Amino acid sequence: MIGKTFLPKSLFGRALLILILPTVLTQLLMAYIFFDRHWDNVTRHLSEAFAGDVALIIDQLKTIPESHRAKLIKDFEEDTSTSVNLDPPEAFKPEYATHEFPEFQEFLRHNGGEKFTVRKIDNNTTIEIRVQLPKETLRLETTVKRLESRTTVIFIWWMIGATSVFLLVAVIFLRNQIRPIRRLAEAADNFGRGVDMPDFRPSGANEVRRAARAFIVMRERIKRQIRTRTDMLSGISHDLRTPLTRMKLQLAMLGEKEGASELRADVQQMEHMIGEYLDFARGEGGEEAVRTPLRDLLEDVVRDYQRLNSKVTFAGGEMIFTSLRVSAFRRVLHNLIDNALRYGKSCTLTLRRTVNYCEILIDDEGPGIPEDKREDVFKPFNRLDPSRNIKTGGVGLGLTIARDVVLAHGGAISLETSPSNGLRVIIRLPL
Ligand SMILES: Nc1ncnc2c1ncn2[C@@H]1O[C@H](COP(=O)(O)OP(=O)(O)O)[C@@H](O)[C@H]1O
Ligand SMILES: [Mg+2]
Numbered sequence: 001m002i003g004k005t006f007l008p009k010s011l012f013g014r015a016l017l018i019l020i021l022p023t024v025l026t027q028l029l030m031a032y033i034f035f036d037r038h039w040d041n042v043t044r045h046l047s048e049a050f051a052g053d054v055a056l057i058i059d060q061l062k063t064i065p066e067s068h069r070a071k072l073i074k075d076f077e078e079d080t081s082t083s084v085n086l087d088p089p090e091a092f093k094p095e096y097a098t099h100e101f102p103e104f105q106e107f108l109r110h111n112g113g114e115k116f117t118v119r120k121i122d123n124n125t126t127i128e129i130r131v132q133l134p135k136e137t138l139r140l141e142t143t144v145k146r147l148e149s150r151t152t153v154i155f156i157w158w159m160i161g162a163t164s165v166f167l168l169v170a171v172i173f174l175r176n177q178i179r180p181i182r183r184l185a186e187a188a189d190n191f192g193r194g195v196d197m198p199d200f201r202p203s204g205a206n207e208v209r210r211a212a213r214a215f216i217v218m219r220e221r222i223k224r225q226i227r228t229r230t231d232m233l234s235g236i237s238h239d240l241r242t243p244l245t246r247m248k249l250q251l252a253m254l255g256e257k258e259g260a261s262e263l264r265a266d267v268q269q270m271e272h273m274i275g276e277y278l279d280f281a282r283g284e285g286g287e288e289a290v291r292t293p294l295r296d297l298l299e300d301v302v303r304d305y306q307r308l309n310s311k312v313t314f315a316g317g318e319m320i321f322t323s324l325r326v327s328a329f330r331r332v333l334h335n336l337i338d339n340a341l342r343y344g345k346s347c348t349l350t351l352r353r354t355v356n357y358c359e360i361l362i363d364d365e366g367p368g369i370p371e372d373k374r375e376d377v378f379k380p381f382n383r384l385d386p387s388r389n390i391k392t393g394g395v396g397l398g399l400t401i402a403r404d405v406v407l408a409h410g411g412a413i414s415l416e417t418s419p420s421n422g423l424r425v426i427i428r429l430p431l
Contacts, residue, residue: 012178019170027159035152042149044103050146051107053080058112058131061086061138082142091137092130093117101127101147120144180204184212191219234281237274244271273395279331280380280397287325289409294320294358294429298349301333310341317351320358322429328405333362335398336425340364342393344422353431357411360427363418374415378403402427 008014057076064072073084096117099105105118108129115132127147131138180203187200202212247267254260295317305312340347344364352359369377369384376382383396402425406413411429418424 011181012174015174015178016171019174020167023163023167027163031156031159034155039149039152042152043147046147046149047101047104047107050142051104051111053082054108054129054131054140055111057084057140058114058133058138061133080142082140082146085139085141087130087137087139089132089135089137091139092132096128096130104147177205180208180212184208184215187212188215230281233277237277237281240270240274244274276395276397280401287328289323289325291321292324292326294322294324294360295351297324297326297329298333298351298360301330301337302349305337305341305347310337311346312337312341313346313348315348315350318353320351320353320431322358322409322431324409324429325405329409332402332405332427335402336362336427338394339398340366340423340425343367354428356431357428358431360429362425362427363420364422364424365418365420366422368417368421368423369415377415378413 008017053076057072060072061069069086073086076082077084092115094115094117096119098117098119100118100120105116108116108118117130119128120126121128121141125144126141127144129140131140183200183203187197190197200212200216202209202216204212244267248264251260251264251267298317299314302312302314337347337349340362341364344366346365348361348363350361350363352361373384377384378399380400381396382400383393385393403413406427406429409429411427413428414426416424416426
């Protein structure tokens with residue numbers, strides 16, 4: 001549950017997490033132990049030493065005669081690099097008391113009964129200690145380094161810095177390891193959409209290379225299989241054409257004899273079927289994609305139908321340019337419009353633009369296709385009329401061809417219900 005929601009989805013993110021988490025945790029643990037033990041020890045020792053110094057000068061100031069004071073202060077200042085000043089009694093201000101350096105204050109309190117204040121001055125670089133003596137105020141100033149171990153802070157910065165640099169290096173290397181996997185996914189994706197990536201080469205770690213090689217072998221086998229089948233289909237169709245032509249000739253010579261017209265209709269139908277088989281087997285191979293004004297193309301196709309008095313209308317749309325294999329795409333439109341006219345009696349084309357795509361809608365007013373059959377009709381030779389009665393339509397390749405061509409354009413084709421409860425075919429093309 002938690003893993004599904006919060007863990008990164010990408011391999012890169014996950015690998016990074018696996019890398020960063022232990023590193024950061026180790027560092028935190030180390031830093032904690034270091035602070036807890038080492039830092040405490042160091043501060044305690046520093047505090048104890050300095051508190052001893054302070055107690056010493058207080059003691060001596062109280063006991064030795066006035067005449068020796070100057071020398072005592074000079075010696076003390078030299079030995080401990082602490083500046084010593086004797087101020088008038090009113091210089092002692094209880095409000096200067098702070099809770100800075102608690103260990104030090106604790107030691108100081110133990111060493112003598114005098115009242116004192118400890119605070120930081122000069123931008124926290126200096127410690128000022130004022131002690132109330134019987135006749136004056138003793139003011140000591142020294143650098144905070146006497147009580148704070150700077151090396152600890154430096155150590156932490158080194159740790160963070162070094163870790164960041166190493167992580168950065170790791171991230172760069174990791175990226176390079178992930179790239180071949182991304183490329184493999186892309187190649188598989190493209191192959192699925194019918195876009196060839198001939199320059200795809202296995203690269204990266206051994207395991208990724210193996211997967212890539214397996215993919216290439218699989219791709220070649222699938223291609224070969226498809227080629228064999230379409231070659232066979234187009235071979236059969238071609239071969240059938242010759243006897244069909246001969247039959248047509250003989251029928252023409254028969255003239256208006258009994259049964260000749262039925263035979264003629266059958267031959268015509270067979271020709272039509274063979275035409276469709278050939279369309280399918282031919283695919284759209286070879287044709288180059290060119291930038292085409294989509295609206296003009298649709299208007300052109302619609303006009304062709306209207307000339308034959310078909311109920312096809314164009315509902316309009318924006319001016320959109322896409323790169324198209326024009327004759328293959330025309331064939332798609334013909335297949336879909338023919339379907340709409342045959343099964344749906346009328347047809348409306350609409351062109352519209354969405355964010356990254358343009359959509360062509362082909363609506364009809366027929367019975368539509370039930371939702372559970374909408375995937376099946378795209379399969380080759382699949383028709384909803386189980387009798388396979390050729391009089392009610394084609395051979396069941398129209399939608400198959402349409403999907404092949406649209407996928408090869410990097411687009412998608414789907415079926416929905418039209419506003420008049422008929423079928424709506426949506427062709428989505430990338431802009
Ligand atoms: N506009 C439509 N309305 C209802 N059914 C349709 C429509 N278009 C296609 N179909 C169904 O989908 C099947 C497959 O269509 P298609 O691949 O073009 O083959 P064909 O038209 O050669 O039968 C058709 O046989 C028909 O049953
Ligand atoms: Mg059809």
